[in-house]
Amino acid sequence: MRNVMAVAGKEMRAYFHSPIAYLVMTVYTAICGFVFYSSTAFFSLQSMRMEAQGGMGMPPLSINEYIIRPILGGVLTVVLLFLIPLITMRLYAEEKRSGTIELLLTSPLTDMEIILGKFLGALLLFAILEALTFAYFAVLYLYGNPDVKPLIANALGMLLYGGALLALGMWFSTFTKNQIIAGAVGLAAFLLLYLLDWVSAYSQGAVGQVMSYIALTTHFDNFSKGVLQLSDVVYYSSVIILGIFLTARSVEALKGRP
Amino acid sequence: MIEVDNLTKRYGPTLAVSGVSFSVQKGEILGFLGPNGAGKTTTMRVITGFLPPTEGKVRVAGYDVADEPLEAKRRTGYLPETPPIYPDMTVNEYLAFVARIKGVSRRDIKKRLDEIVEKCAIADVRNRQVGKLSKGYRQRVGLAQALIHNPDVLVLDEPTAGLDPKQIIETRDLIKGLEGQHTVILSTHILPEVSKTCQRVVVINAGQIVAVGTPDELTRRLQGFETVLVTVEGPAAAIIEKFQRVPGVNWVEPRESHESRVTLEVHSEKEKDVRAELARATVESGWKLYELKTSGLSLEEIFLKLTTKDLSEEAAVKAEKAAN
Numbered sequence: 009m010r011n012v013m014a015v016a017g018k019e020m021r022a023y024f025h026s027p028i029a030y031l032v033m034t035v036y037t038a039i040c041g042f043v044f045y046s047s048t049a050f051f052s053l054q055s056m057r058m059e060a061q062g063g064m065g066m067p068p069l070s071i072n073e074y075i076i077r078p079i080l081g082g083v084l085t086v087v088l089l090f091l092i093p094l095i096t097m098r099l100y101a102e103e104k105r106s107g108t109i110e111l112l113l114t115s116p117l118t119d120m121e122i123i124l125g126k127f128l129g130a131l132l133l134f135a136i137l138e139a140l141t142f143a144y145f146a147v148l149y150l151y152g153n154p155d156v157k158p159l160i161a162n163a164l165g166m167l168l169y170g171g172a173l174l175a176l177g178m179w180f181s182t183f184t185k186n187q188i189i190a191g192a193v194g195l196a197a198f199l200l201l202y203l204l205d206w207v208s209a210y211s212q213g214a215v216g217q218v219m220s221y222i223a224l225t226t227h228f229d230n231f232s233k234g235v236l237q238l239s240d241v242v243y244y245s246s247v248i249i250l251g252i253f254l255t256a257r258s259v260e261a262l263k264g265r266p
Numbered sequence: 267m268i269e270v271d272n273l274t275k276r277y278g279p280t281l282a283v284s285g286v287s288f289s290v291q292k293g294e295i296l297g298f299l300g301p302n303g304a305g306k307t308t309t310m311r312v313i314t315g316f317l318p319p320t321e322g323k324v325r326v327a328g329y330d331v332a333d334e335p336l337e338a339k340r341r342t343g344y345l346p347e348t349p350p351i352y353p354d355m356t357v358n359e360y361l362a363f364v365a366r367i368k369g370v371s372r373r374d375i376k377k378r379l380d381e382i383v384e385k386c387a388i389a390d391v392r393n394r395q396v397g398k399l400s401k402g403y404r405q406r407v408g409l410a411q412a413l414i415h416n417p418d419v420l421v422l423d424e425p426t427a428g429l430d431p432k433q434i435i436e437t438r439d440l441i442k443g444l445e446g447q448h449t450v451i452l453s454t455h456i457l458p459e460v461s462k463t464c465q466r467v468v469v470i471n472a473g474q475i476v477a478v479g480t481p482d483e484l485t486r487r488l489q490g491f492e493t494v495l496v497t498v499e500g501p502a503a504a505i506i507e508k509f510q511r512v513p514g515v516n517w518v519e520p521r522e523s524h525e526s527r528v529t530l531e532v533h534s535e536k537e538k539d540v541r542a543e544l545a546r547a548t549v550e551s552g553w554k555l556y557e558l559k560t561s562g563l564s565l566e567e568i569f570l571k572l573t574t575k576d577l578s579e580e581a582a583v584k585a586e587k588a589a590n
């Protein structure tokens with residue numbers, strides 16, 4: 009554990025001593041802010057309209073349903089497809105390029121300690137991004153009262169979703185010593201996994217179902233609705249474990265041809 | 267302390283190291299000498315556990331690097347060809363990180379850091395970013411990194427490559443100072459390094475060991491016969507004839523002639539010093555003697571002899587194959 013923390017700390021340090029963390033955070037908060045602003049504006053417009061029409065006996069619009077869900081499920085999941093490769097691309101590629109991989113692999117650490125340390129470091133940076141999102145949502149409490157329970161599901165879902173992308177991105181970064189290539193491969197793969205959801209809508213039967221099941225974003229739907237479903241938790245956890253396992257395999261193979 | 271037993275390493279189809287065996291005693295400094303592409307780095311990477319061997323066994327401090335990698339790695343310090351630095355860390359941060367992953371207990375880290383920056387003469391740059399240091403300092407930080415957990419075994423891959431002469435001497439002295447406390451294996455293709463710092467030399471070429479011994483032993487073994495260089499002013503042909511008749515002389519070869527002076531290479535029988543006789547013969551004949559010295563093969567020449575012989579054999583084999 010001590011070793012995992014040492015590696016995780018090193019990764020966090022690297023993120024905040026390079027432009028990456030700031031770039032990712034700036035882009036992310038800017039987009040987040042923009043979507044937040046436009047959806048709250050839309051929401052207030054809608055609410056006023058309903059008020060003007062006398063409510064028609066309908067319950068008031070739900071903040072969770074009209075603001076939080078579209079932001080998380082509709083926009084941020086897609087934005088993260090682009091930002092996470094920026095976080096993961098350096099994890100192994102940079103160590104391979106600079107030769108520090110020799111330091112790590114000749115230290116008394118297991119491969120798994122290194123992998124988990126790196127994953128944890130990246131996940132911590134992601135958790136900061138996520139905290140920024142939820143800081144926006146906290147503003148909603150000043151003017152309304154969104155439900156807390158769905159928010160917890162939202163937060164957990166986002167962490168799992170991010171974790172899954174990070175684990176896969178880490179695997180891609182073991183392929184090459186070139187960060188840019190690692191990032192591009194990650195982005196391409198993520199977009200493909202995302203598009204599977206779209207394509208599945210046009211395919212019939214089992215194939216469509218399988219594609220829809222594999223697609224990264226479909227399982228986020230329930231979380232964004234605030235619904236915690238075991239199958240979704242299992243899906244993302246499996247992707248995380250798969251990513252870590254594939255990274256371990258790849259690091260093992262790397263020793264044959266550094 | 268280090269036992270390499272019949273080590274073979276292949277990268278796909280390329281055979282980088284083949285059937286290499288040697289061992290390094292506790293406290294000894296062993297030089298690993300060979301031309302580019304000989305397989306030095308590959309061997310060291312197997313010793314440090316970075317690469318698994320294709321065949322053969324390597325034991326470090328009694329632990330097999332394949333079976334008990336963590337125990338072996340705990341006792342090994344490694345300076346790769348390029349110092350493995352994180353450029354944006356300061357020297358302090360970097361060494362503290364390395365100390366942590368090498369298993370130095372949190373309590374001891376500060377003390378160890380203070381000792382090591384003193385030992386490696388990098389105390390004055392402790393708070394500078396490693397990436398902004400000069401090559402020489404970076405190399406010393408690399409050495410400090412290898413020593414931070416006070417390992418029994420040190421593996422140094424070309425520790426003086428790219429340093430200026432003053433720094434080379436300082437680094438050599440530093441390594442020399444490790445003798446007795448640490449077991450060191452260092453690779454190089456710069457020869458003076460070996461004769462100055464190492465007690466024993468392993469010469470490797472094209473993945474195979476071609477010679478092992480102390481620098482002196484290697485010199486003696488390869489000479490086989492004594493060679494004396496004589497520079498005399500006088501008629502070349504007559505001098506050669508006279509020298510041929512000196513007892514103990516096998517043959518005489520002219521090396522160069524400059525105006526009326528000739529330099530001759532006199533090969534004598536083993537263990538026979540013919541210098542006094544040559545001097546007398548020269549003076550008796552009324553010629554002027556300018557220089558008289560034995561020409562021991564320099565380590566450089568031995569190195570070339572050892573490593574080019576095999577290459578030319580290889581070339582011959584290739585040529586034969588091509589002819590068939």
Ligand SMILES: Nc1ncnc2c1ncn2[C@@H]1O[C@H](COP(=O)(O)OP(=O)(O)OP(=O)(O)O)[C@@H](O)[C@H]1O
Nearest residue numbers: 265266277280282301302303304305306307308309
């Ligand atoms: N990763 C690799 N993949 C394929 N071949 C390699 C690899 N690393 C080294 N080789 C080959 O193995 C042989 C030995 O290389 P090695 O780096 O061990 O030599 P060296 O003695 O360290 O040379 P130098 O003095 O240049 O550092 C060379 O022929 C080299 O081309």
Ligand SMILES: [Mg+2]
Nearest residue numbers: 306307308347
């Ligand atoms: Mg080398």
